[in-house]
């Protein structure tokens with residue numbers, strides 16, 4: 664695992680370097696994309712690199728991690744809308760090459776099977792971008808007594824609904840279920856980039872990267888993956904033990 668610590672304002676630039684490196688080595692990469700506030704600096708930088716002609720997604724494909732169940736795709740808080748507004752409509756990734764779970768499907772279980780089949784026939788994820796929830800979720804794989812390998816319907820944890828209620832008019836408006844790719848899909852990605860910013864994530868980041876690997880903290884399973892890059896701002900890195908920070912590079916990509 665490699666941990667890169669950057670100033671908050673430099674996180675986006677680092678995200679640009681990381682995706683450029685991936686797409687240079689494999690222009691037809693299968694990218695796993697995330698939503699939430701965490702990836703926004705990455706996406707802003709990707710948009711400006713594409714705008715300047717320094718990056719192209721033209722041969723890539725993308726699969727999003729998750730989507731709320733029962734929220735119309737056109738709803739302002741659906742992850743479909745988030746992706747259009749924050750990335751997809753601004754870059755040259757083909758519309759037909761982007762996949763987001765369909766939270767409006769009449770049969771959500773069938774949609775999960777379809778999503779897994781599509782992902783598998785594409786060859787799996789080459790490069791997976793992840794944020795981390797305050798409770799240690801990745802995608803919407805919530806803490807619990809067990810984890811699920813494939814794409815599945817999940818009951819959202821109360822703390823997740825509360826954290827995400829900032830985007831809705833009220834807590835009651837936050838969906839109770841979501842579709843998420845499973846832990847197996849995430850851990851099979853050939854490379855994973857986990858991003859966290861802000862003091863509010865410092866404790867969970869430290870536990871996930873240094874504590875026991877356990878289903879009660881899904882992000883802790885990233886310790887078992889062979890190729891993980893963790894991108895943190897100084898605040899999110901502030902509770903990591905000095906021994907681990909000693910082995911970090913001060914964002915030397917920049």
Ligand SMILES: O=P(O)(O)OC[C@H]1O[C@](O)(CO)[C@@H](O)[C@@H]1O
Nearest residue numbers: 697698699700701794795796802
């Ligand atoms: O980035 P945020 O808004 O803190 O959310 C944490 C994580 O929860 C999710 O929104 C759930 O999928 C992730 O996409 C995100 O990285």
